[in-house]
Amino acid sequence: MIHRILIPLLLSIILPEIYLDMHFLRRHFRQHFWWRLVWWLPTVVMVGYTLILAGLHTFAPADVVWLKVYMALFAFTSGPKLFFAVFSLAGYMIKKIFHTTYNYGNVLGIFVAISVIVSYFYACVYGIRQFVVKRVELEFADLPPAFDGYRIVLFSDAHVGSFHGRNKRLLQRDLDSINAQKADMIVFTGDLENLQPSEIKPFVGELSRLSARDGVFSVLGNHDYSFYITADSVVKAANECETQRLERDCGWLLLQNEHRIIRRGADSLVIAGEGNYGGGIFPERCDLHASLSGLLPGAFVVMLQHTPKAWRSDILPHSNVQLTLSGHTHGGQMSLFGLRPTEIHGDPDFGLYEEGNRKLYVTGGIGALVPFRFNMPAEIIVFTLKQKR
Numbered sequence: 001m002i003h004r005i006l007i008p009l010l011l012s013i014i015l016p017e018i019y020l021d022m023h024f025l026r027r028h029f030r031q032h033f034w035w036r037l038v039w040w041l042p043t044v045v046m047v048g049y050t051l052i053l054a055g056l057h058t059f060a061p062a063d064v065v066w067l068k069v070y071m072a073l074f075a076f077t078s079g080p081k082l083f084f085a086v087f088s089l090a091g092y093m094i095k096k097i098f099h100t101t102y103n104y105g106n107v108l109g110i111f112v113a114i115s116v117i118v119s120y121f122y123a124c125v126y127g128i129r130q131f132v133v134k135r136v137e138l139e140f141a142d143l144p145p146a147f148d149g150y151r152i153v154l155f156s157d158a159h160v161g162s163f164h165g166r167n168k169r170l171l172q173r174d175l176d177s178i179n180a181q182k183a184d185m186i187v188f189t190g191d192l193e194n195l196q197p198s199e200i201k202p203f204v205g206e207l208s209r210l211s212a213r214d215g216v217f218s219v220l221g222n223h224d225y226s227f228y229i230t231a232d233s234v235v236k237a238a239n240e241c242e243t244q245r246l247e248r249d250c251g252w253l254l255l256q257n258e259h260r261i262i263r264r265g266a267d268s269l270v271i272a273g274e275g276n277y278g279g280g281i282f283p284e285r286c287d288l289h290a291s292l293s294g295l296l297p298g299a300f301v302v303m304l305q306h307t308p309k310a311w312r313s314d315i316l317p318h319s320n321v322q323l324t325l326s327g328h329t330h331g332g333q334m335s336l337f338g339l340r341p342t343e344i345h346g347d348p349d350f351g352l353y354e355e356g357n358r359k360l361y362v363t364g365g366i367g368a369l370v371p372f373r374f375n376m377p378a379e380i381i382v383f384t385l386k387q388k389r
Contacts, residue, residue: 190221
């Protein structure tokens, strides 16, 4: 992850420090070299830390604690300096253009820098503990009558390797809440691990407690493949097989470009699951044709696909799937004034999307590689399917 954005990251760490040194430190501490050296010390540490992580050539360290420490250091040192420098520079330019006597960008920059520190602390300490159960009623004109009122619980993006120490209780809370819904079906839309299957093993007992009348169904996400580790093909293949075995050990029915039929008398509902849709970036393992092979044209299908981008790119134009359930985006892990960073690309990223009688729901999930949530709580979704009258 770090090596992919190394240059922009280094610039965001170093350039604000140079600006602050030129405009403030040299002016006020010209004769106090040691004060300036102490001020520069966190930046030197951040540059070194960044280069070490970038040298790993993996998406993240095997122990994500090192990544959490890095994010915290950035949020409390380089991040606030970056925001202050941007606002201060903007204020300085306005001052020069309009010949004013005071740089109001400094005041605004201080306010924003403090806000960044407070927000990050809140998101890492309190934001990750927030949890909601959303109840969503979905109407379909072609829903088989026997499935009117059918209830499905969706959860996604557990990233169980990030539930360390006391945070393990958060995962237990989420799983208890899922079971408490007494749903007809539980579905999981991928990213059970961060990097490797060894993260899942300590949680198999907890995960296997999930229970529903028609079972627990799952698909794999981009993190459930060996995309983010540096290893030969044999090790990667073994890891992927181990991840799949562990999901099955949990009692889940893992769908890999296949489907199952749920029956209620003469009526039926299809639960299908694709491999991960890569979109040219992530592992490309989806096969829509295989997932729906052998189904009659009028079948009512609930599709599990980790990546919501697949809905408009593949599922809508090449199938008649009525309901698609996804995760992957985490809702950007933050929302500010209703805006999310994952909205930038214009793809579905959070909540309900509709095209005629066909629907997509993207959940923000219950976990993340780096535990951080600001106004974007962990969530499970309880769907009730209804016939459109």
